[in-house]
Amino acid sequence: xxxAVIETGGKQYVVTLGQKLxxxxxxxxxxxxxxxxxxxxxxxxxxxxxxAPYVSGAKVDAKVITQNRHxxxxxxxxxxxxRQRKKKGHRQYFTEVEITSIK
Numbered sequence: 001x002x003x004a005v006i007e008t009g010g011k012q013y014v015v016t017l018g019q020k021l022x023x024x025x026x027x028x029x030x031x032x033x034x035x036x037x038x039x040x041x042x043x044x045x046x047x048x049x050x051x052a053p054y055v056s057g058a059k060v061d062a063k064v065i066t067q068n069r070h071x072x073x074x075x076x077x078x079x080x081x082x083r084q085r086k087k088k089g090h091r092q093y094f095t096e097v098e099i100t101s102i103k
Contacts, residue, residue, distance in 0.1 A: 001045075004102045006060050007038040015060060015099045025093035028064045034097060036060040042102060062097040069093050 003016045009024025028034050039058040042049045049055050069091040077086040 001043070002102050003043050004039055004058070004060050005041040006036045007040060007054075008036055012040065015102070017099055017102060020065065020096060020098045022070075022094045022096050024095070025067070026064075026095045028067075028095065030064055030067060032064050033100075034062045034064060036062065059103050060099060061101045061103070062099050065096040065098055067093070067095055 001016065003014060005012055005014050007013075008026070011024070013021060013023065015021065026034060037054075037059050039055045039060060040051055040053065042055055042058050049058065051058070070093075072089045072091050075086075075088040075090055078084070
């Protein structure tokens with residue numbers, strides 16, 4: 001199985017070929033291509049390459065599917081005995097990508 005660990009948006013993701021995932025918003029056009037060059041680890045069968053911190057020469061190509069926002073999250077803060085209540089809604093932007101190749 002061909003997989004890689006990439007870093008983007010301050011997070012790390014384990015990705016395989018053909019996988020779709022939602023990551024932090026990137027400035028890219030829909031149906032455009034993105035290259036992730038911060039690859040922490042790659043595997044190809046029994047051949048495992050671990051970077052320190054990144055694997056040199058490794059890259060993961062992806063295709064942008066959509067630019068959208070997640071469902072609304074309610075942020076509710078409550079302090080008992082003081083009658084303080086705060087209610088906020090938040091929708092985080094994301095970019096959905098499909099992994100096309102791992103090199």
